[in-house]
Amino acid sequence: MTIPQRQKLGRPLMKLIRLREWPILQQLHIEEQLLRTSSENWCIINDGTREPTIVMGVSGKPAELLEIKPVLHDQVPVIKRFTGGGTVIVDGGSIFVTFICNKDAVPDLQPYPRPIMSWSSLIYNEVFHGTGDFHLRENDYVFGNRKFGGNAQSITKGRWIHHTSFLWDYEIRNMAYLKLPSRAPEYRSARDHLEFICRMKDYISRSDFIDRTVRALGTHFSVESEELEAIQSGRSTKFSPLSRLLTAQEIESASCELESPKSLACFSSP
Numbered sequence: 001m002t003i004p005q006r007q008k009l010g011r012p013l014m015k016l017i018r019l020r021e022w023p024i025l026q027q028l029h030i031e032e033q034l035l036r037t038s039s040e041n042w043c044i045i046n047d048g049t050r051e052p053t054i055v056m057g058v059s060g061k062p063a064e065l066l067e068i069k070p071v072l073h074d075q076v077p078v079i080k081r082f083t084g085g086g087t088v089i090v091d092g093g094s095i096f097v098t099f100i101c102n103k104d105a106v107p108d109l110q111p112y113p114r115p116i117m118s119w120s121s122l123i124y125n126e127v128f129h130g131t132g133d134f135h136l137r138e139n140d141y142v143f144g145n146r147k148f149g150g151n152a153q154s155i156t157k158g159r160w161i162h163h164t165s166f167l168w169d170y171e172i173r174n175m176a177y178l179k180l181p182s183r184a185p186e187y188r189s190a191r192d193h194l195e196f197i198c199r200m201k202d203y204i205s206r207s208d209f210i211d212r213t214v215r216a217l218g219t220h221f222s223v224e225s226e227e228l229e230a231i232q233s234g235r236s237t238k239f240s241p242l243s244r245l246l247t248a249q250e251i252e253s254a255s256c257e258l259e260s261p262k263s264l265a266c267f268s269s270p
Contacts, residue, residue: 011221013041014042014217015043016225017226018045019228022046028241029243036156044163048095053079055081060080061254062251067179070177072252076177078251091171093169095200095210098162099163103160120164126215128212143200146197147167149165149167169200
């Protein structure tokens, strides 16, 4: 589509990157780079990630959110991302969708968390139309009263990012690595993970979800595909991403918070 055609439609340009089984830490680095160094609108869709990985919000505390001993014993990677939000464990059954936009990309959208969430839920209303009782509940995407999409955001001076990890499928055993958070949405009603979440695959196929998401974006933006290589070749050498893998020592230190302060295990060696 030519630039005059886009102007005629009155839709801002959004560049689309489609990935498959991209490591989630690398995806987070790309997202933060585009948020902080690009002036364009982006959507990133990553269909799964190979290695089961725990991803925490920027202010998350492992001792409060993780079952530390199993995480250490099974050597599950733990990432602290650059955005807020809760803790998830992701794997090949997860699908990730990210919107990175200039503040003026969506007409009349106020650049605050709740308005951005409300706008994104309109996109997914189009995606899930006719597939189930979809709606935004507090900060989650749900079918009925069961969560299948967790969201996180970051808002800068002129731009914002909204990204979602969708539970197309999940491994029951992986949920045992996560504690019931002390700050949970009211509708959770103290349900454990397996009673609280559901599988998106019971409502929509994987490919249909991705195709519908791209089509829904096309009603709001002029969507153009972009190759990841073009992004990576232009990466700024000065950019230092905040998302990072926690070290085993950091996670072990978190386990000390659960022990008696007098426990010898919590004292560092001289």
